[in-house]
Amino acid sequence: MEHRWGERVAVDIPIRLLATHVLLVGSGRLVNLSLSGGLIATDLDLRVFSRVQVVVESPLQEKQFAPTLAAYAVRKCIGGIAVEWCELAPPAVAELCRAASIRPRAQLADGPRYFVQNNPL
Numbered sequence: 879m880e881h882r883w884g885e886r887v888a889v890d891i892p893i894r895l896l897a898t899h900v901l902l903v904g905s906g907r908l909v910n911l912s913l914s915g916g917l918i919a920t921d922l923d924l925r926v927f928s929r930v931q932v933v934v935e936s937p938l939q940e941k942q943f944a945p946t947l948a949a950y951a952v953r954k955c956i957g958g959i960a961v962e963w964c965e966l967a968p969p970a971v972a973e974l975c976r977a978a979s980i981r982p983r984a985q986l987a988d989g990p991r992y993f994v995q996n997n998p999l
Contacts, residue, residue: 886912887975895922896931906958908932911971915952915962924951924959932961934970945970 891908895918906920916932924930932947947968949961963971 885975886910889974891974892935893918894933894935895920895924896933897922897924897928898931899929908934909958911974913963913967913971913975915949915960916971917955917958917960919958922959924954926951926954929964930961947971 888910889908893906893908895902895904895906897903902922902924904920904922906918906922908916909919910917918932928951930949930951932949934945934947935941936944945968947970948964950964951959952962953960
């Protein structure tokens, strides 16, 4: 059963994961997202329902201004975790989805590639 809101967008965005309740910090890559959540490729071992902060890293922005998205780990899978944003359609995610739909398969000035992916997991 499909639970996501909006179209899934395939991306390749470096992120940092922070799970403050267990003092875990890790890195990964956001490999797809929708207005309600995303899939993160990471080696970090998190429990389902863990609250995390997803910090979107970009060579175009200073680290202190990097968008931070509050989320819950809702599923573990081989090589990563699925997250659901605490807020539906956070502004940073809405902007990434908008950029992907305007410029499919575009390279954004040394940034990640964004393209629309219509098939489910």
